[in-house]
Amino acid sequence: MATATYNNIDIPYIYSQDVSTKVIGERTRTARGKMRQDSIVTKKVYELETRPMKKADADLLIDELESTKFASGTFVIEGVSYQVYITDISAERTQFEARDGSGWQADGRKLSLTIEEV
Numbered sequence: 001m002a003t004a005t006y007n008n009i010d011i012p013y014i015y016s017q018d019v020s021t022k023v024i025g026e027r028t029r030t031a032r033g034k035m036r037q038d039s040i041v042t043k044k045v046y047e048l049e050t051r052p053m054k055k056a057d058a059d060l061l062i063d064e065l066e067s068t069k070f071a072s073g074t075f076v077i078e079g080v081s082y083q084v085y086i087t088d089i090s091a092e093r094t095q096f097e098a099r100d101g102s103g104w105q106a107d108g109r110k111l112s113l114t115i116e117e118v
Contacts, residue, residue: 004048004077006086007068009060011113016049017077022116044082046075046115052096058109065089072118088114 004011025039064073065086075084092110097103 004075006061006075006084006115007064007073009064010057011048011050011061011111012057013051013053014048015051016047018047020045020047043117045117046077046084046113048111048113048115050111052094052105052108052110054098054105055107055109058091058111061111062089062091075115083118084115085118086113087116088112 004014022043022045023039024041024043025037027035027037029035070086072083072085075082090112092112094108094110095104095106096108098105
């Protein structure tokens with residue numbers, strides 16, 4: 001699947017990527033029912049989910065967000081760079097066998113992220 005980074009910190013093991021587009025503007029109907037719309041700009045919204053990873057790998061990203069108070073950062077996915085806010089992050093505790101051969105991980109994490117373009 002996709003590889004991504006946030007402020008040069010890898011977001012590893014992405015297996016689910018949902019991209020939607022938000023239209024920023026105003027939409028209303030006239031008295032005769034005709035739709036009128038003023039589109040100001042469109043913004044991408046990424047919903048990412050990762051496979052289980054070591055707690056230390058997840059903590060790199062979580063610590064970066066907490067240290068910057070969730071300020072905007074540079075998000076790179078599939079070679080394209082965006083200025084974004086990570087508006088939601090959740091870390092589910094899970095157990096798994098590490099892919100690097102280091103054995104059973106009792107304190108793994110699965111991340112779910114909502115990333116919105118600035």
